[in-house]
Amino acid sequence: MDNLKLFFGVALLGFSLILFVISAVTYKRIGSRRLLLVSLAFAMFFVKGLLLTVGLFVDSIGDIFDSSMLVTMVDFAIMVFLYLSVVKK
16 A cells, blocks of 8 residues: 555545535535535545545455546546536626
8 A cells, every 4th residue: 555645545535524514614604505516526525535545445446446537527526516616606
């Protein structure tokens, strides 16, 4: 197991969870649709970090998630949520 991959996977997991919780609480207080989209983007980052971290320990998950196409699709979805949160009125 690569220690650098583990470090960045756990860092992505923790940081995205913190940002998701902050944006979700703020969305609940304010109710802005933009914050909902930002929260969804951070939630997807959290799921991605979770899969990357678990994939380091479980080979079947790691093999599926190591596919560059799947990672690209998740990143694309995250970018769409962030884009929509900026341009949405």
